[in-house]
Structure formats: structure tokens, C-alpha cells
Amino acid sequence: MRIAMKSCVIDMIRNHSNTMCILIDIGAFGFKDLMKSYPERVKNIGIFEDGLVGVSAGLALSGLVPTIYGITPFIVQRSLEQLKLDYIYQNVGGNFITTGAAYDFSKLGYSHYCPEDVETLKTLPGIEILTPGTPKQFETLFKQCYMNGKLSYFRMIDHCNKTQVDIEFGKAKVLKRGTRGTVIAFAEALDATIAACENLDITLLYYTTAEPFDLETLKNNIVNNRIFICEPFYQGTFMADIMPILSKSRIAVDGVGVPRQVIRTYGTKEDKDMHLGLTARNINDKLVQFLEKEL
DSSP: OHHHHHHHHHHHHHHOTTEEEEEOSTTGGGGHHHHHHOTTTEEEOOSOHHHHHHHHHHHHHTTOEEEEEEEHHHHHTTTHHHIIIIIITTTOOEEEEEEOOBTSSTTSOGGGOBTTHHHHHTTSTTOEEEOOSSHHHHHHHHHHHTTSSSEEEEEOOSSOOSSOOOOBTTBOEEEEOOSSOEEEEEGGGHHHHHHHTTTSOOEEEEESEEESOOHHHHHTTOBTTEEEEEEEEETTTTHHHHHHHHTTSOOEEEEEEEOSSOOOOOSOHHHHHHHHTOSHHHHHHHHHHHHHSOO
16 A cells, blocks of 8 residues: 555646645655655644644645645544644645554564554544555545545555555445345455354445445445445444444444453454454454344
């Protein structure tokens, strides 16, 4: 996905003279040629996330479109107040691309984890949160959003889906129709969810836009009054989004996600998926029990 991101950023800088790319040390070497070709518009300013948010918002107020690339927790948590005050309150647009989603940096310790990024950013009114599951999906979402005048957050992942799905900004994709319940998969959880649902009579929806949330597609595809959510973020991140449906109907909700706890274990991404229950087998076990439960 980083290769796709780099290609998108290069095209943006070459084709739009009012754009800037600002690096926070990470990945700067990969952009060395672009920095040499466009020294005024591609810069590495070092580790300075919270201050850079304010600086980039000033650039946006001057008419430029800034794109910032950094590590997820340092952008989302360290700089949250600046994102709110300098972008949302000032009503200006810019692009924030982050790497290290959830616990992709699995061996660097929990200071580099951020399964709370989507839920945290959803507290900012008007933000766009893009959660592609493949490089092609990143390209699609970036090209649709990067010049739209909004604060857009692009959540990159290192462990991409093998399943290719054509997607559109702001829209969920119906991948399968069944009668026993509705399953929602987000971002990189898709492959495990598909494997878990292979022999189950369910409707499967896939989301790559976390905000704005496509409630209409969900509302039109709820079957058997059951919703099961597979989210590679903190579990329960989307409960506020689906509340309007739940308040009007007797609908059961369950799912899998990252538990709301400090992840103190080390090991690979796969080790953590297994430890936290985000595997196809665990999803299947929990989903089967959910579908058989009486409402």
C-alpha cells in the first residue's frame, strides 16, 4: 500500500501546483527524488507532529492543499487537539496519511499501536476517515478525496486483503446476500470475514469509508434482525453510527474487534490477531453462536 501511496502523492505534486507533501521523518528516504525536484512543496521537517498540524493548517488557509504522512498514534493522539482547533474549527481541508494501523508495528511496543484511531477521529465533526483494504482501494479513495476541501484521514495498512473489491468513497459494498443475518467487515478484516462466512447463509457488507458512515446501505440490507460487525479497530467503534436503526427496531448486535485494553503482548501481527480473536476461526465460532441465538 505504501507503493500505491507514493505513486498517488507523486502524481498529486506533479499535476497540482497548489499542493504540498510534508513528511515527519518516516518514509522520507523514499521521497528523496521528489524533494529534490520540488524543494518548495515537498519537505521533511522531522518529528514534530502536533506543531506540524498547525503549520499545515496555516498553509491550507493560504490556499494550499497539504498532505502529511506520519505514524498513526503520533498523528491521531498526539495531535488531536490541533486537528480539532486548526482544521475542523477553521473549516479547512488537508490530507493525513498514516502508517501503523492498529498494531501493524507489532514488534515496536504499544507506544506505536493505535486501534483507537477511527473511534478517536470520529469525534471530529466533518472529517473523512478512509480505511482501504488494498493498494488499489487506497488509490481510488485518495483520488476521490484529496482535493475536495475536507479534512481527510487515510489509514494505511501493511497486511492487505487478497480479495479485490471495487469500492467507492462513502459507499458500502454488498458482497453476498443471505437470510440468517447481516455481517459487516471493515478494511483489512475482509479476508478473515469472508473465510469465516464461506458456508453461512448471511448477507455480507464491506466498508472502506468509516466516516461518513453509509447507514442507508446497512438499513436496506438488515436480514433476520441481526448485525455482526468485524472491525480491526476498537470493538464498538460504530455503535453510535448504527444507533438510529437500533432505536427503531428490535435488532441484535454482536461482533469481533480489538478489545479495549492495553495490548502488552509482543510478536507478529498474526500473533496478535490470534491472541485477540481476529481470526477466521474465531469469527466463525462467534458468528455461528450469534446466528443460532434466540432474539
